[in-house]
Amino acid sequence: MSYFANILVFICIYGILAISLNLTIGFAGIFNLTHAAFFGIGAYTSALLTLTGVPFWLSFICAFLIAAIFGFLISLPATRLKGIYLAIVTFGFAEIIIAVMKNWQGLTRGPLGLPGIPKASLFGFKFASTWEFFVLAAVVLIITYVIISKIVNSPFGRTMRAIRDDEIAAKALGKNVMKYKSYAMLIGAGFAGIAGSLFAHYITFIDPSSFTLTELILMLSMIVVGGIASVPGALLGAAILVILPEPLRFLYLPSSIVAAIRQMLFSGILIAMLLFKPNGILGERRLLLKKNAKSSWFIKKLWRG
């Protein structure tokens, strides 16, 4: 039965990642490709701190803070750019972070990774079994879901969506565009950081390969499938993409082939969604009302900025 719990834990972790990525891409319109790296920063921060004896709850909070600080720092140059330029800059940052993880061997042990990360524990209670850990992950997911829903539905969220729609008009209405974008990046990165902390203390082993482009594409696929600019959509997308490749396990194929089929499956879904339902299953309801939408707002945004 812990097989199902394992799937549920991953739905929670990827749910947090997809929801926070959707905050920056879907609601704030920042084409942020650093998300997987923020996930990694959270994981490494939390793992390194716990390995030196810091309690789990404190390193969990530090994972949020450190990732948020990186999110903020990256937002400073990144939010001055648009469209494809922004995508390249954020992608470049992600690669730098991965390169540091791989090469700062004194701290991260490089490609060897960090083994023996303690399981999560809170006030003396150890989340040892998969089901116990699922409860912790679900609580974190619910908190993330509630906070980000509150943010996007608040006046702050409205301003964020306005900036996504038309930055110049937002400036003319007295909105400090950079500030809102930086906050969006900061919060998005922070939540990716806590997802990283959960991941590290669940798997108990991390190495830089868990936070690369492949992971990022998986997260992007989740919000494309579930729905751009929709909090429940992001969660739904995460659930679908975690569950979908599972049947492959029972085909008893060599693992190298399964990995390749997984990648093909994700790419296939991504292409199919962009062709037939470009705003995703639960994409911002109001975006769907536009009857004559020939190509998705999402695709236009990416190319025009």
Next chain:
Amino acid sequence: MLKVVGLSKSFGGVKAVQNCKFEIERGSIVGLIGPNGAGKTTVFNLITGFLKPDRGNIIYRRKNITNMPPHKIAQLGIGRTFQIIRLFPQLTVLENMLLAIPSNDSLFTSALQFRVVAKEQKENIEKAMELLKFVGLDIKVNALAQNLSYGQQKLLEIARVLALDADLLLLDEPASGVNLTLLKKIAGLIKNMRKSGKTILLIEHNMDFVMKICDKVIAMDHGKEIAYGTPKQIQKNKLVLDAYLGG
């Protein structure tokens, strides 16, 4: 109220605005006219901070606002509309209005203090509805801005700039591309704005419209101010006639 002194801006070799100077009195409607490419919109962009001038100063209420970022200038009370309508297409009419009304939308207060925000929100919705009624868009409150007709979008942009509670309004071609009925309506709206104490600077190519509603007119050509005066004086000015008809 607004004073522009020696304003200059060039784009590469093109001198878009050269040594432009004028003053706008409180409570007046001033028209800014000139052939296409005369530098009118550039002047707007310079005043509102979207462009930085090469030389010159912009004084608003005895405060030097040259080189301030656009959002600061807007917060000081200078609102503008755009030549090409700039609404938030994927937001509703009401949301477009609420964005303009100065309110607390900082992250922590708006995400945490629910009751304060809800109360402010309620007041703002009432204010937005009032303005929407004023321009006749109250039936479209929940429509997406992108689904409005061109005329309705123009009206919404005007209503939105009014919601900003700015004292000086810069309207870039408020009457372009609209039919006669709407033209009259917009003229009425602008006169009403002045009655409620706003000062207006507008760019417009429709001369009847300019002559009817403006107190003063500034004429520009090739980035230079060529004439300033009442509509009647401008109509007779030789330089203006030359600029339009080619002398």
